Amino acid sequence: MIIALQIIGGFLLLLGGAEVMVRGAVALARRFGISTLVIGMTVMAFGTSAPELLVSLNAALSGAPGLAVGNVVGSNIANILLILGAAGLVTPIACVSAELRRNGLILLAGTLIFSVLSFRGVVDVWSGAVLLIAFSYFLWNSYKREAAGEGGAAGGMAGEVGDSGMPPANLLIAVLMFLAGLAALLAGSELVVRGGVAAARLFGVSEAVIGLTVVALGTSLPELVVSVVAAYRGHPDVALGNVVGSNLFNVLGVIGIVAVVTPVTVEARVLNFDLWIMIGATLLLLLFMMGGLRQIGRAPALAFLIMYIAYIGAIGFGIDRVIPA
16 A cells, blocks of 8 residues: 555656646746746656656666666557557647657667667666767757747747646746655655565566566656647647657667766666567657658557556566566
8 A cells, every 4th residue: 555655646746746846947948038948858758757767766766677668668669559549549640740750760770779778688888878869969950940930849849838728927936836846856866666565575576577567657647638638639740750759869868877876787678578668669659650641640659558458457467477577
């Protein structure tokens, strides 16, 4: 019971903290004359991925690296299959933006870079530096294209900034909101990691399994909320851009930062099963973004959800008996 309360309480703090921190950060950015475009590319993207970053970093520093990697891999799988599946049921998601397709290819490249580095069994400091350099290049390149008026995912995220509610105008309130949101994220990540490790020990499963399922689903809640609400408001491109940007942030930014702070080991079962599911889900998304299927309609969205349920079912009903833990 205490473990469940820790995890649920941690998720609530992560979700609420991300919302409060984003509003405070948007207010601060506007106060200092930063454009909505830049806010969309940085604050909104970081806000929805902050739970993954803080949970993974906290897990690695707490001696639970399996939970850190499982959180990122599981979140990326959930972002594509669960979140786009849910958003696609609300309204069909068109995949026609040239900038989104370009970012989709960058996502595939980032996923493959992360996977190749992971197959060594550990993502060390130098590997983390490579991931961060790749992520920095993506941000710089995206900013250049957006500043030139080519449109794309960041523009969609910038539009969502305007729909996210009125941020506080008072500077002190904005600072306090940002700090309060950050504190809630830190506290929530601590609770989730403690509860996740305790649950793994209680049920006799690896930390990676808890990270791939419970923790990954919980830290993906901000992306789920943003994407479904965006689809409901008639901005399905924002939902797609949010998933692509968040997945890039996870495999390049989150793992890069964590690995630079402390080396992250990758469990055999993640290498032999979950990593391939993440790659497959990314290729499936690229099939819609680059192939002839330029829309994730309700039928494909339902198929996405069924695949995610099947993935979780495979983990829950015995994949560990086949794949080394």
